[in-house]
Amino acid sequence: MNLSRNATLAEVGEFPLIAAITQGLSLASDVRVGPGDDAAVLAIEDAVAASVDLLVEGVHFRRDWSEARDVGRKAVAVNVADIEAIGARATGLLVGLSAPPDLALAWVLDFADGLSDEGKAAGVSLLGGDVTRARDITIAVTALGALDGRRPVLRSGAHPGDVVAISGRLGWAAGGLVVLGRGFRSPRVLVEAQRVPQLSYGAGAVAAQAGATSMIDISDGLLADLGHVAQASGVLIDLRQDAFDVAEPLQAVAAATGSDPYTLVFTGGDDHALAATFPALDAVPVGWRVVGRVEVADHDHIGVLVDGKVWESPAGYDHFRSARASESRR
């Protein structure tokens, strides 16, 4: 079919739209039934890991700040990160897309290209989805994954004496938000980090294989997310500030805004690094940076400290209460 990229979704229609999204899709050999039937079927042994994330226009992305392709890539990355965080290997994706009828086909095709590109990088196949109309664009991504015989790594498994380690970047996406919020486009590496988190796929499985006792995907900020681990495990986590590198672009943004770069590192979300605890230093895999220790909960104090003290700054993110810098307020 010859569809103009400028056509609106209303002009294209539901079924040609689905055909345009799924044409030329490459499916891995574990996909037994792909898009086009009532349900997909994915080969899997013993157990499936599954997670869903919603990305809402105006809340999680803005069309004037992010290209459609980047939104597609981000939709895959944030969800694969959840599968990685339990020690699994993501293998399949289901994507629900609701969008206004006057949206141009081009946006959806570019979004689908982004899904496909990041899917290839992550090793996941697009299994199926759903498209429907709505006022705003909402993307619901479900990722499925295989544990390959490993035990799932939960938030609740951290023990006093474990070491805490990180794989991935911290504060970059938040730095990008600060930049974009002030109308700038550089440092470009930060802006790009805000648009698409840069993940090292496979790190979660490596950590699980290495004996990680707990793990979490850092989506809301290091202190907030490690707080969930501390809470679920009933422990205290003590981080060493000097174990964290503050990358040059973060220093530049902090200097330009007169703020503390460690606030970005400790409280910035959306980078989707992994934090895990390991039973010993020599269990920490290559590519992971040791940043702290798990301690016995002290006088009923369960939580996260930095150099033995409470970090003074807003440490959490609440999807109903707080306003993210990325949000259009309407």
Add this chain to the structure above:
Amino acid sequence: MNLSRNATLAEVGEFPLIAAITQGLSLASDVRVGPGDDAAVLAIEDAVAASVDLLVEGVHFRRDWSEARDVGRKAVAVNVADIEAIGARATGLLVGLSAPPDLALAWVLDFADGLSDEGKAAGVSLLGGDVTRARDITIAVTALGALDGRRPVLRSGAHPGDVVAISGRLGWAAGGLVVLGRGFRSPRVLVEAQRVPQLSYGAGAVAAQAGATSMIDISDGLLADLGHVAQASGVLIDLRQDAFDVAEPLQAVAAATGSDPYTLVFTGGDDHALAATFPALDAVPVGWRVVGRVEVADHDHIGVLVDGKVWESPAGYDHFRSARASESRR
């Protein structure tokens, strides 16, 4: 925690909201990791069936026409129907919910009760989900299922000579829409069918076990959905009009509106009956009604006929082009 049902989601906050939704949840023994971690883990052998559906406020439901509990029940039913249609047994659900911050907690709690009630009826566990803010309520349900060693039943397997059979009701939800659209609340059975489809869970697995050659969930209307089967299988499907019962409430609505009740039966969506083809009459399971035959595609005519003729009426539904009667036009 003591939360007022009148509190808004913004007052409640994300994490207490999740706790309120998931508290008291009963999980089946195949759930290895339930809500509260980065991903859920569901025991499954060999292969997982998976499907996602979006329900958007103003498109798929209206808050003034449906109670929150009914929206929750419907969200489960429509998605489990997709898993059934491939011959699988639904076992797990992931639910993404985006909602305005000023929505009352009561709506979400009642919605969650509906999820739970219909989940129990369908034998599925709520595995996890995501909540976030948006202008309109959007519900993304992902259902996962097990094939228990059966081969998936696809849309593409119908063969000339097969018989066509139906399990479930046709036209009831569409009849309910007609009633509601005119400001009436009766016949109540139709209004209720519009709010929550009444499914006979397990019918899909029974059909697969009986050797169904193709199967589909009727969501957009019998002729439209059997059209997908005919297209995917490269066959002609001929239905016998006298094989269909027109239930008394449908006759009443048709009489009151001066319309043909068979239009509701053949083109009404949202009942989520199953249509399947079987290799022989004696393969059709108890509870399924034989309504037609699969024929060789005639002069390149692939599609669905009623008593050998094309049914003259709008037979399809396009989520971007058409307006459903349920929609608020804004």
